[in-house]
Amino acid sequence: MTQPASPPRTLRVLVAEDQAAVRSGLVLILRSAPDIEVVGEATDGRRAVEMARALRPDLVLMDVQMPRLDGVSATREVVSEGLADVLVLTTFDLDEYVFGALRAGAAGFLLKDSDAATLIEAVRTVGRGEGLIAPAVTRRLIAEFGRTGAPPSAGDGADAQALASLTPREREVLGCLGQGLSNAEIAERLTMAEATVKTHVSRVLAKLGLRSRVQAAVLAQELGVEGPGPR
Template sequence: MKMKVLIADDNSFVREGMKIILTTFEEFEVVTTVENGREAVSYCESHDVDVALLDVQMPVMSGVEATKLIAERTGTKVLILTTFDDDQFIQDAIRNGAKGYLLKNNDPERIRDAIRTVHNGHHVLQDVVLNKLASGLMTAREQEKAPGAGEKIDKALFTPRELDIMALIAKGLSNKEIARQLYISEGTAANHITSILSKTGLEHRTQIAIYYLTGEGK
C-alpha cells in the first residue's frame, strides 16, 4: 500500500515540483497539495494522510501552528520541509509534534528516506538542525519552570557513564570528542552507545539525542 502524502507550501512552483519528485517513487501517493497550514489541517482532519510535508512560513496559518493541530487531532505524522533553520522554528515545531525537520536543499533520495522514517514512527533531523535543537531546546525561562534535559528519561535504566554519554551526544559531540572529555577510549565510548541503543530500542545517535532532550526517542 502506498504512503499517502500531503504537501503544504505557499510557493506553487515548490508544491508542484515536490509532487513531481515524490511521484517518481512508486511507494508514495501525493493525495493533495495545499498552500497554507489551515488547508493542511482541514484536509488531514477529513482524509487519510500518512505524512504531511509542511513548510514553516505560510500565510493564514504557519506550518508550526498547523503541526500542533495535526498532531493533536489526527494520526498524520508531520515532516517539516523548509528553507529555514531558525532555532525558534525548529524548537517550536518539535514541541508541537513534528516527527522530522528537513531542509529543502536535500536530494530526492534523502527526502524519500525521511518520509519513510517519519511514516515508521521515528524522528529524522539533519545534523545542522539537531545541533541547533541540542543547543537551545528550551529558553532559560522555560528551564526554570520545566524539567531539564535528561529529566524525562528513566535514569534507572542506565549506568552513570551511559547518562554522561547521552548528555554529550545531545550536545552534538562526536565519539572522539566524548572519549576525550570523559577520558576513555573511542572504543569504550562506542560500546556504551551500543548498550544505550540496546536498552532503549533506538537505532542511532540522533534518536539518543532526541530521547535525552525530550524523553521521546521514536
C-alpha cells in the same frame, strides 16, 4: 509452504506548501517514488489541517511559513489530534519556527534545499515511525538552543530530574536517539530485537513527557546522555 511476501506499504503523503512552484517540485519528486502516494496538496496551514482530518495521511510534509495558519500552529493541531506525523520543511534561518515545530511535536525537520533522494528518504524514515534526526540537523538544533537559551525539552517538562525515571536500558536507548540512530541501528548496537527497541523508545518518550524522537534526541544531547559505542 512459504507464504508470499506482502507488498511494500505505500506511504500516503499530504504536501502543505503555499508557493506553487515549490509545491509542484515536491509533489513531482515524491511521485517518482513507487512507495509514496501524494494524496493531497494544501496551499495554507488551515487547509492542511482540514485535509489531514479528511484524508488521514500517514505524513504531512509541512512548510513553516504559510498564510492563514502558520506551519507550526498547523503542526500542533495535526499532532494533537493524532491525524498524522509531520515532517517540517525549514531553512533554519528563523529560530522561533524551528523551536515552535519542535514543541508542537514534529516528527522531523528537513532542510528546504535538500536534494530529491534526501527528501524521499526523509519521508520514508518518518513513515517508519523513526523520525528524522540526522546528526547534522540535531547538532544545529543544539547550537541554536545553546545560543538562544530555548528549552531543549520543548517545554514539556522533561529535564535532568526526569532521567531518574529511566531504567539503565532506556537510558542507553535515549543516548542512541541522541546519536541519530534508527531503530534498526539501535537494535544492532544494543543487541536486541527491533520490536523491543520500539517498545523502549515509546516508554522513554512517555516517561520524559516528549512527543517525538526529535525532542528526545535534542534532550539527550543537551543533557549529555550518551549511548554505548559500536561493539
